[in-house]
Amino acid sequence: MKLLTIILFLFLSYVAQTQSLIPYRKGDKWGYANLSLEVVLKPKYDEVGFFIDKICWVRKNKKYAFIDNTGKFLTPFKYDNIKRCSAAVFSVNIKDSSYCVDSNLKKVRCGHRVAGCGTYDKTICIHFTHTQEDGKIGYVMDYYDFRGLTYDTLPAIWTNFISNEVCLFAVRNDSLWGFCKRRNSTLYMIIDYQYDDVKKQFHSDFYTIIKDNKYGFVNKDGSVIVSPKYVKLNDFIDYCVTVAHITDSFYFYIDVKGNEYYEMNFRMKLKQWFKRNK
Numbered sequence: 001m002k003l004l005t006i007i008l009f010l011f012l013s014y015v016a017q018t019q020s021l022i023p024y025r026k027g028d029k030w031g032y033a034n035l036s037l038e039v040v041l042k043p044k045y046d047e048v049g050f051f052i053d054k055i056c057w058v059r060k061n062k063k064y065a066f067i068d069n070t071g072k073f074l075t076p077f078k079y080d081n082i083k084r085c086s087a088a089v090f091s092v093n094i095k096d097s098s099y100c101v102d103s104n105l106k107k108v109r110c111g112h113r114v115a116g117c118g119t120y121d122k123t124i125c126i127h128f129t130h131t132q133e134d135g136k137i138g139y140v141m142d143y144y145d146f147r148g149l150t151y152d153t154l155p156a157i158w159t160n161f162i163s164n165e166v167c168l169f170a171v172r173n174d175s176l177w178g179f180c181k182r183r184n185s186t187l188y189m190i191i192d193y194q195y196d197d198v199k200k201q202f203h204s205d206f207y208t209i210i211k212d213n214k215y216g217f218v219n220k221d222g223s224v225i226v227s228p229k230y231v232k233l234n235d236f237i238d239y240c241v242t243v244a245h246i247t248d249s250f251y252f253y254i255d256v257k258g259n260e261y262y263e264m265n266f267r268m269k270l271k272q273w274f275k276r277n278k
Contacts (some may be wrong), residue, residue, distance in 0.1 A: 002266065003080075008112050010255070016278060020032070020034060020035050021051050021069055022038055022241055022253055022255065022261050023031070023048045023049075023050070023253055023261065024043060024252075024261045024262065025043065025252045025253075025262040025263075026043040026263050026264075027043070027264065028046075028264065029043040029044055029045060029046070029157055030043050030045045030047060030058075031043035031044060031045065031048070032044070032048070032051075032069075033127045035122070035255070035263055037054075037093075037259055037261065038040060040237055041067075041071045044060075045058040045059060045060050046059050046060050046061070047059040048064075049082070049084060050084070051231050051272035052068055052087070052088050052090075052103055053088055053103035054068050054069045054086065054103070054107075055069075055071075055103045057069055057079075057082040057090065058124060059082075060077055061077070063073060063078065063079065063080070064075035064077065064078075064079035064080070064081060064092075064103075065077040065078065065079065065080040066090075074278045075105070079092050079093060079094050079095060080094055080095070081093040082166065085100060085110055086110075086126075088103050089102055089104055089108055089110065089142050090118045091110060097105045125217055128136065129227060129257070132258070136158060136205060136220075137158045137159065137160065158172055159172045159173065159174055160172035160177075162200050162207075163199065164200060164205045164207075164220070166205050166220050167181060167182040168181055168205065168218075168220060168221070168222050169181070169182075169187065169205070170198040170200070170207055171193075172193075172198075175196075176193040176194055176195060176196070177193060177194075177195040177196070177197065177198040177219060178191050178193040178194065178195070179191040179207070179222050181222055188272070190222045191218070191222065191224065194211065195210060195211050195228070196210050196211050197209075197210040198210065200204040201235040201236060202224070203235050203236060203237050204220070204235065204236045204240075205219075206220060206235075206256075207234055208230055208235070209224070209227075211228040212228065213231070214228035214229050214230060214231065215228055215229075215230045215232065215233035215244075216228040216229060216230065217233065217236075218232070219256065225256070225257065226254070226258045230244045230245055230246060231245045231246065231247060231248060232244070232245035232248070232251070233245070236256060240255060240256045241253045241254060241255045241256075241261070242248075243253060244256060244260070
């Protein structure tokens with residue numbers, strides 16, 4: 001009985017590890033790690049995709065194949081290209097033929113790509129209406145309390161104002177951006193004016209923050225998860241991860257906690273050392 005319990009525990013641990021596998025980069029090769037940053041599938045491919053129903057594509061020597069979440073090959077490297085075109089459908093090209101397959105590798109009708117980080121909150125922010133005075137932006141906000149429908153006016157003090165659905169606001173005072181949140185019927189600053197630019201991410205409630213041409217992000221609670229340090233940073237989409245660049249050509253994935261799914265090989269570490277010690 002004890003042996004059976006141990007086997008069951010090991011099996012469930014392995015299943016948990018392989019449920020959410022994120023592309024992991026080591027040097028110029030790609031494999032997969034779990035959400036604890038433990039490498040599950042060794043980096044050995046030139047490019048990899050995201051798992052869908054325990055299946056994904058990998059590329060090696062300009063050819064593509066499908067593998068499962070244990071690393072077992074479901075097809076040989078025979079495809080010229082593979083792309084995800086919907087939640088559970090892949091578009092494949094082989095020689096002069098193009099068609100779509102599902103997660104069971106059966107031919108299906110092709111559809112449109114569907115993706116989303118899924119970080120939206122059900123809380124809908126109170127309604128704001130723009131006001132302007134002397135080139136500055138203010139807001140009139142309406143909300144319900146024990147008095148019924150109530151209006152409060154925010155003075156026109158900002159040069160720009162961006163809101164999202166969870167009441168986290170990016171505000172610009174002259175040339176710099178900061179953040180404020182709603183507390184009852186008032187707004188209060190939570191991050192002082194310090195960023196050169198701010199962009200609301202399309203697929204999530206996060207904001208990209210920019211300073212000195214470097215990129216980071218603020219989560220929906222107004223916490224700075226990553227201070228601006230990347231030369232490029234995409235919006236969060238699949239599996240709540242995104243692509244971050246430390247150079248124009250070298251990129252990897254980070255998650256919503258700021259964890260980085262990559263490590264440098266010896267050659268890259270040596271190059272970095274020489275760069276720091278010039």
